[in-house]
Amino acid sequence: MRSVRIAAAQTVEYREDIGAALRCVAELAARAEAAGAALLCFPEGFLQGYLVDEASARRQALDLGSSAFQSVLAELPRSGPMLVIGMLELDDGQLFNTAIVVQHGQFIGRYRKAHVLGAERAFTAGTESPSFEVDGLRFGINICYDTNFPEAAQKVADTGASLLLCVANNMLRRETAETFKHQHNAIRGERCRETGLWLISSDVTGERDGRVAWGPTAVLDPHGQVVAQLPLDEPGLLFFDLPLS
Numbered sequence: 248m249r250s251v252r253i254a255a256a257q258t259v260e261y262r263e264d265i266g267a268a269l270r271c272v273a274e275l276a277a278r279a280e281a282a283g284a285a286l287l288c289f290p291e292g293f294l295q296g297y298l299v300d301e302a303s304a305r306r307q308a309l310d311l312g313s314s315a316f317q318s319v320l321a322e323l324p325r326s327g328p329m330l331v332i333g334m335l336e337l338d339d340g341q342l343f344n345t346a347i348v349v350q351h352g353q354f355i356g357r358y359r360k361a362h363v364l365g366a367e368r369a370f371t372a373g374t375e376s377p378s379f380e381v382d383g384l385r386f387g388i389n390i391c392y393d394t395n396f397p398e399a400a401q402k403v404a405d406t407g408a409s410l411l412l413c414v415a416n417n418m419l420r421r422e423t424a425e426t427f428k429h430q431h432n433a434i435r436g437e438r439c440r441e442t443g444l445w446l447i448s449s450d451v452t453g454e455r456d457g458r459v460a461w462g463p464t465a466v467l468d469p470h471g472q473v474v475a476q477l478p479l480d481e482p483g484l485l486f487f488d489l490p491l492s
Contacts, residue, residue: 248490248491248492249383249490249491250488250489250490250491251285251286251381251382251383251384251488251489251491252282252283252284252285252486252487252488252489253284253285253286253287253288253384253410253447253466253486253487253488253489254279254282254284254286254287254288254328254484254485254486254487255287255288255447255448255449255464255466255484255485256271256275256287256288256289256290256449256464256482256483256484256485257290257449257450257451257452257462257464257477257481257482257483257484257485258271258275258289258290258293258451258452258482259451259452259453259482260296260297260416260418260451260453260455260460261293261294261295261296262295262296262297262298263295263296263298263303263306263307264296265294265295265307265319268293268294268295269294269319269322269323272289272323272324272330272332273322273323273324275287275289275484276323276324276327276328276330277324277327278484279327279328279484279486280324280326280327280328282486284327284328284486285328285329285381285382285384286328286329286331286381286382286384286386287327287328287329287330287331288330288331288412288414288447288448288449289330289331289332289333289414289449290333290414290415290416290449290450290451291333291344291346291360291390291391291414291415291416291450291451292333292334292335292344292416293332293333293334293451294309294319294332294333294334294335295307295308295309295334295335297333297416297418297451298335299366299367299369299370300369301342301368301369304335304342304369304370305337305342305369307335308335308336308337308342309334309335309336309337310336310337310338311336311338311347311354311357316354320349320352320353320354321352323349323352324351324352325351325352326351327351328381329348329349329350329355329379329381330348330349330350331346331347331348331349331388331412331414331449332346332347332349333345333346333390333414333416334346334347336357336359341371342369342370342371343359343360343370343371343373344359344360344363344367344370344390345357345358345359345360345373346358346388346390346412346414348379348388350381355379356377356379357377358373358375358376358377358387358388358389358390359371359372359373359374359375360372360373360390360391360392360393361373361374361376361390361393361396361399362392362393362395362396362399363392364392376399376402376403376406377406378403378406378407378408383491384409384410384489384491385406385407385408385409385410386403386408386409386410386411386412387402387403387404387406387408387410387411387412388403388411388412388413388414389403389411389412389413389414389438390413390414390415391413391414391415391416391417393413394413394434394435394438395434397437397438397441399438400438400439400441400442400444401441401442403442403444404442404443404444408444409444409445409489409491409492410444410445410446410447410489411438411439411442411444411445411446411447412446412447412448412449413435413446413447413448413449414448414449415431415448415449415450415451416450416451416460417431417450417451417460417461417462418451418453418455418458418459418460419458419459419460420457420458421457421458421459424458424459424460424461428461428479431448431450431463432463432465432467432473432476435448435467435471436467436471436472436473437471438471439467439468439469439470439471440469440470440471442469443469444469445466445467445468445469445489446466446467447465447466447467447485447487448462448463448464448465448467449464450462450463450464452479452480452481452482461479461480462476462477462479462480463476463477463479464476464477464483464485465477465485466485466487466489474487475487
């Protein structure tokens with residue numbers, strides 16, 4: 248059976264420093280290319296930071312039709328894996344928590360977070376659930392809190408995808424982080440069992456302002472079992488050879 252190598256990054260946060268985020272993408276994409284990965288996923292809000300304050304988000308958000316976004320694309324690798332990168336998007340005055348899909352510096356498409364938290368009131372909820380294909384692998388995207396809702400994963404499965412990418416940022420207040428430390432994979436596993444999808448997650452790690460993030464960055468099989476995972480609380484790059492049926 249043929250397989251496709253996929254990868255997910257567990258990174259520190261880059262807040263309001265697009266240049267540093269792009270340098271991280273370039274470094275990890277080069278490593279993923281050398282390892283033969285066809286797909287590489289980065290965390291939620293990775294490009295500008297997970298900024299929920301409206302003023303900060305508007306200051307950093309990018310219109311995908313702008314010259315500023317074209318400058319971002321110009322900095323991305325011209326070879327190697329397809330990239331999925333969390334970012335803050337501005338479109339016709341509305342803010343979106345978005346994951347973009349890029350291959351060899353070319354914009355392929357986007358997914359906008361459909362289920363926004365109370366703290367994300369500045370963002371408009373997305374309504375579409377597109378899927379994408381690379382090297383014979385069809386995948387869709389959920390962003391963090393989306394995976395709490397069965398319908399979000401089911402929309403991906405309905406496109407004929409076999410893989411769900413969970414783009415996440417679980418930089419939480421320490422007591423909340425402790426509570427959910429081992430719950431993220433359990434919740435995501437439910438989505439896998441309901442839909443028959445594989446899942447790969449990408450999350451941040453580190454501490455700031457009384458908050459902590461441990462991940463997890465992991466691969467779950469269609470039975471909801473964790474089959475690969477990076478150590479918690481350590482930046483790294485996770486690889487997995489996903490079988491194609």
